[in-house]
Amino acid sequence: MSIAADLTVEGVTLTAGARQLVRDVSLTASAGEVVGLVGPNGSGKSSLLRAVYRVLRPAAGTVRVDGADAWALPTRQLARTVAAVVQDSAADFDLAVREVVAMGRTPHKRMLAGDTAEDAAVIDDALAAVDADRLADRPFDRLSGGERQRVLIARALAQRPALLVLDEPTNHLDIRHQLDVLGVLRRLPATVLLALHDLNLAAYYCDRLHVLSEGGIVASGPPAEVLTPALLADVYGVVGEVSVHPRTGAPQVTFLPDGR
């Protein structure tokens, strides 16, 4: 298995009953890239991510991971390759934090095998990466929203995936933990596809962005090419200025709430 996988989404259409959630979407994330999905509420980001981590089967189109049809891979092979951190997962585990993170090792183990020293080290690393080492023995279901989110990210890291898919991973996190988590994702060898609402964080941490609007992709490319005042007006209906931050070199969006 590669350390980082190539993701190719081609012509994907997603439906729920008669409703079309996403239509004819194509996008790529190359090995090792951090690729952001941005767009207004209801534009189809979560739905598209669900098709990639194999929860919502495309009505048309394909999702390929290193060339293989993700929807045809054996479950165990998929779990060794792709990890997901989803929105408001109904993860009410009656488990300690460390046990939740240890679940990330399951795809790599034989049935009923215990944790090896290597598993223990990977779990320790994952906990430390999200500043959750101090939470290791706490019951997961008593954690705060942000603490839970960090533990679920640690579980995904412990899976050592070649493709990591995250839906709003900074949700619930304070600013320091937002920056820390995105920094960790940035440094991973894996390919990362994530939905983000904060355009300044997306601009700083993502190599490329795909902008979704009403179920379709309306712009794709490096943040500096994609995030323009015209796009902010067209897609979000807001007035914003975009400058290059003098120290980070990343595009920085300033919103002008009253259009001034």
Ligand SMILES: Nc1ncnc2c1ncn2[C@@H]1O[C@H](COP(=O)(O)OP(=O)(O)OP(=O)(O)O)[C@@H](O)[C@H]1O
């Ligand atoms: N199972 C479903 N049945 C009907 N409509 C659905 C279903 N799942 C999603 N939708 C609709 O599809 C559209 C896209 O939803 P999705 O959750 O993908 O958007 P999103 O871009 O992730 O939004 P947000 O930024 O609010 O999280 C929305 O209009 C949503 O109401």
